[in-house]
Amino acid sequence: MDNQTTHHSGQPPRKAYLAKRQALQSLLETPEFNPGDRIPAERDLADMLGISRMTLRKILNELIEGGILERHGNRGTFLTSTAIERPLAQPVQLGISKIVEMNGAVPSSKLIFFHRAAASSRIARLLMIKTGMPILIIKRLRLADTKPFCLETSYLPQERVPGLCAEDMLQDTSLNQLLAERYGIVGAFDEGTIRVGIMTPEERELLQAEPGSPALTYRGVIFDRQRRPNEYLVSVNHPHRVAFRIATTL
Structure with a gap:
C-alpha cells in the first residue's frame, strides 16, 4: 500500500511532519517563551498547529530526546532551562x-x-x-x-x-x-x-x-x-x- 506508513502511524507524510515540527520549534523560539517556561497544553498546541494529538506527542517526544524540552511529572512540559x-x-x-x-x-x-x-x-x-x-x-x-x-x-x-x-x-x-x-x-x-x-x-x-x-x-x-x-x-x-x-x- 502506498500509504501504509501513514495509515499505520497516523502521521502525515514525512515532509509535512517535519514542517509541523519546525513550526512548533519556531513558536517556542519566539520572545513569548524563555528557557524554563511551561509550554501550552497539548490540546491547544495541536489546535494551533492543525495536527492530531498523536502526531503532536511524537514531536514533543523527539524534542524531549533532543534536550529542547523536558517533562516535569504531572506539572507539564517545559522548555529546558539553560544549564x-x-x-x-x-x-x-x-x-x-x-x-x-x-x-x-x-x-x-x-x-x-x-x-x-x-x-x-x-x-x-x-x-x-x-x-x-x-x-x-x-x-x-x-x-x-x-x-x-x-x-x-x-x-x-x-x-x-x-x-x-x-x-x-x-x-x-x-x-x-x-x-x-x-x-x-x-x-x-x-x-x-x-x-x-x-x-x-x-x-x-x-x-x-x-x-x-x-x-x-x-x-x-x-x-x-x-x-x-x-x-x-x-x-x-x-x-x-x-x-x-x-x-x-x-
Whole structure:
C-alpha cells in the first residue's frame, strides 16, 4: 500500500511532519517563551498547529530526546532551562569548571583525545611560533551535572609545557590550574570571536544534540601578562544548554 506508513502511524507524510515540527520549534523560539517556561497544553498546541494529538506527542517526544524540552511529572512540559550561563567578558583565570560551579552545578570532563602534532601555518601564527613546531592538541567534553554542554579543543605550544601528557588530564584536572601550578603559565586576557555554525556529526554525538543543531562556537587566543599566547581554544557550545551573559557598566 502506498500509504501504509501513514495509515499505520497516523502521521502525515514525512515532509509535512517535519514542517509541523519546525513550526512548533519556531513558536517556542519566539520572545513569548524563555528557557524554563511551561509550554501550552497539548490540546491547544495541536489546535494551533492543525495536527492530531498523536502526531503532536511524537514531536514533543523527539524534542524531549533532543534536550529542547523536558517533562516535569504531572506539572507539564517545559522548555529546558539553560544549564550554564557563561559571562561574555569572563576573567580568563576563572576557567570553565569555576563557571559551572557558579551556576550551581557539578563540573566534570571527559578526555576525548590528546595528540601531538606539527603546527599548521594558521595555528603557528596564532600561537606566535614557527610552522611545523610541535604542539599539543587536547580535546575535552565538558559536563555540568553529568550533562554535556561544550566541547573544548586546546592547542598548546609543546615547548612551554614539557612533560604534559594525557594522564594529567584524566582526573577532571583543571588545565588552567595545571598550567599555573606546574609551568607558571597564567592567562591574563583573551581575544576571540563567537559565531553560530552547524555541529559536525562528532560534535552532535558528543553533545547529545539533534541533527542539524546549531552551535555557539568560541575561537580565541589566551595570552599571559607578557602578551605571549598560552593557548588557542575552540569551544563548541550546546545551543540549549549554554547562554552567554552580557553585562555592561557605566
